Amino acid sequence: MAVVASAPGKVLMTGGYLILERPNAGVVLSTNARFYAIVKPLYDEIKPDSWASAWTNVKLTSPQLSRESIYKLSLKNLMLQCVSSSESRNPFVEQAVQYAVAAAHVTFDKDKKDALNKILLQGLHIMILGCNDFYSYRNQIEARGLPLTPEALAALPPFTSISFNAEENGQNCKPEVAKTGLGSSAAMTTAVVAALLHYLGVVDLSSLSKDEGPVDVDMVHIIAQTAHCIAQGKIGSGFDVSSAVYGSHRYVRFSPDVLSSAQDAVKEILLQEVMASILKGKWDHERTKFSLPPLMNLILGEPGTGGSSTPSMVGAVKRWQKSDPTKAEETWRKLSEANSALEIQLNILSKLAEENWNAYKCVIDICSKQRPEKWIEQATEPSQEVVFKALLGARSTMFEIRNHMRQMGEAAGVPIEPESQTQLLDATMSMEGVLLAGVPGAGGFDAVFAITLGDSGSNVTKTWSSLNVLALLVGEDPHGVSLETGDPRIKEITSAVSAVQIE
Template identity: 65%
Template structure:
C-alpha cells in the first residue's frame, strides 16, 4: 500500500500584514507548485513478537537534499525520538507526523479501526518528501552556466532537482564537517505545503480521511468538508508548533483548500498546544480538535483568461518576522496613523476583490463580450483599453479592469507609506520601478510584491497571452520569470509517485549541477 498526496504553494496578493488581525481578509492564490508526501510501510510483514513492542520505526527521506532521518515512534505517546543525526531533521515533518498519528488515535475509537491503525504503525512508516522546483531558487546555477534568466532555462531542469546548500562554515572557511543546508527559496510557502502534504498523506494512509484524486480535484468541496477541515486543523497546529509561533495561517489554509479569501483563526484555539511540555500530546490534540476554529474561507480564484506570473528578483531575501515586528512596533508607537493607514488598505483590498469577482460574473453572464475585450486588451497598454470597447458589456468589463487597477495602485501606495513609517522596505524603490514598468506593459492588469513584501518576489496578473512581454521585461531587469501559475486546487490524492510521471515528460538535455 502506498499513498501519495500533494499540496500547493501560495501567493498572497492582498492582505499583507492586515491578515494577521481578525477580521481583515486576504486573497491568497494556490499555485501549480506542489509539495508531495509519499507514505508506504517500512516493513512488509509484522513480526510475531510485535505485540510486546513499545516503539516502531519511522524513516523520512528527502531525495532533493540527499538526506535520510530515522526515528523511533512511541506507540503509547505518538512521540518521535531521532536515531540518526539531528543535523538534518525537519521540525515541520516531525510535528506533522506526531500530530497526524495522535489525531488518528483520538478519532479512530472503534476497536476494528484501532486494530488496523496499530497494525499499520507496527509495519513502520516510510515517508518521502518532494518539492516542485518552483519552491526553490536555481538562479545561481543558471547564471553560473552563462544561461539567460528565462523560463526556458528553468524548464530545462530535471523535475525535483537537487537543492543546492552551503557546505562551508559561516565565516566562509571550509570545514570537514557537514553543516545545515542553507536553501534559497522563492517564497511560495514550502514549509506549509510540506506540512499539509505529510499530514494529509498520513491521515489518508491511516484511514482517517478520504481525499479526492487530483484528476477529480478542482478546488473547494471535493473531499468531505469534515475531512479537509480535519487536515487543516492538524496541519495548522503542527505548523505553528514547528515554527514556534502562531501565524495567520493563510499558507496552510491555501495548501489544504486551494485559492480563497481568508480570515485568520483566533490564536486562542491553539492555547492548549502552546503548553505541550505540561500536557500529553493526546490531550493537546483532543483539545485542538474540540476547539472552535473560527477561521473563515470563501472560494476565490482569478477571473477567466487571466494568468498569475511570478518573478525572482535575486536581490537578496527579506526577513518576514523582522518586518512584521517593525510594523507592529510602529502600530504601538503611532496608533492613530497606523489605524488610518490600515483602514485605507482594507478598503482598497475590498474594492479589488469586488472588481475581480465582478469580472468573474461578467465572464459567466456575457462570455462572448468578455473574451473578446480581454483578448483585445491583452495586446494594448491600460491607457488604450477604453478605446477598444464596442458595446456596453465590453464597457462593463473594461470599467472593472480599470477599477481593479486603481484599487491595487491604492493598496501599493498605502503599503509604501506603511513601510516608510515603520522603517521597513515593504515595496523597495527598486521594486517600485520594476512594478511600475510592468504595469505599463501591454495586457498587464496588476503587478506587486506578494505577502509581506520586500525583495523576495514580484507577481503580475496578466490578460490573455501577454506573458511573453512581461517575461522579456523582467529578464532584462535581472528578474528570473518563474514557471509557476495559479492552480485553485487544494490538497489532493495523487495516482502515483510524481517522479515517474514528471521525469518521463520532462525536457531532457541540460542538467545544472
C-alpha cells in the same frame, strides 16, 4: 501500499500584514507548484518481537537535500525521538507525524486502535519532494551560462537537488536554501498530514472532487495548522496552510486561542489529550470561493536579491503599530478598504465573463495587445465599456494598495516595497496586457507577481529577463490538497520529456 498526497504553494495577492488580525481578509491564490509526501511501510511485515516493543521506527527521506533521518515513535505518548544526527531534523514533518498519529488515536475506537498499532508497527517511511518552483535555481542557471528565462528553468530536471552552502573549512553546513516565497513549509506540512491521515485510515481523500472536498479535508486543515504553528514556534495567520488544503480563496484567520492547548502542552499532558481538545475547539476561520477571472494569468518573477525574513518585517510593523496607533489604524483602514475594492472588481469581472462572454473576451483580447493608458479609447459599445471600467478600476486600486504598503514600510522602517521593486513593478504595470503587479504577502525582496491578460505573459517574461528578473514557471491552480496516483518523479519526468520541443 504507498500513499502519495500533494499540496500547492501560494501567493497572497492582498491582505499582507492585515490578515494577521481578524476580521481582515486576504485573497490567496494557490499555484501549480506542489509539495509531495509519499508514505509507505518501512517493513513488509511486523517482526515477531515488535508487539512487546513500545516503539516503532520512522524514516524520513528528502532526496533534494540528500538527507535521511531515523526516528523512534513512542506508541504510548506518540512522541518522536531522533536517533540519527540532529542536523537533518525537520520540525515541520516531526510535528505532522506526531499530530496525525494522535488524531488517529483520538478518533478511533478500540478495534480500529488495534489495527492502527499493526500499521504503526510496520514502521513508517516518509519521503518529501518539492517542485523546483519553491526554490531559487538562479545561481545554477547563471553558473551554466544560460540566460535568465523560463526555458532555462524548464530545462532543469524535476525535483533538482538544492545546493548546500559550503562553510570556509569546506564542511557542509545547514543549507541556507534560497526560496521563492511560495510557502514551502506549509505545503510540505499539509502534504505529509494528508498522506498520513489517508494512510492510517483517519480520512478518505480518494473521493475528493475537483470542486469541493468532503468534511475529511477539514480534519487535514486542523491538523496541518496545528503542526505548522507548533513547528514554527508561533501562531501565524494560517493563510498558507489554508490555501495548501483548500486552494485559492478569500481567507479570514482563526482565533489564535483555538491552539492554546497545543502551545501550553507541557510534556506531562499526553498528545492524545491535546489533540482531542484541538479537534473540539471552535475553528472560526472563514473562507469564500475565489479564483482569478477567466483569461487572466498569474506570473511570478524572481528579482535575484534574495528573499526577505517575514517574521522580522512583521515584528517591525507590530512595533510601529504600538508606537503610533492613530496613524497605524488609519493606514490599516485605508489598506483594508483598498483590498476589498480590488476583490470586488475582480469578482465583477468574473461575473461579466459569465454574463456576456463575447464582450468580455473581446475586451481582454484588445487589452492584451495594448498599453493600459490606451485601453478605454477602445470601447465601442456599452457591454464592452463595463469590462474596461472594471479592469481600470482594479488597476487604480492596485496602485492604491501599493501606495499604502509603501507608506507602512517607510513608517515601520522596513522595505515592504523596496525602491528596486517599485521601479520593477511600475515598469511591469505599464507593459501591454498587464492588469496588476505587486509584492505578494509581506513584501520585501521575494518574488514579485503580475496578473496578465490573454497571451501577454510571454512579453512580460521577455522584458523581465532583460531586467535581470527570472520569470518562474508557476501559474494559478485553484485546487488544494489532493491524492496522487503514483510517484510524482515518474509523472514529472514523462511530462518534462513530452514538453521538450524538437526543432
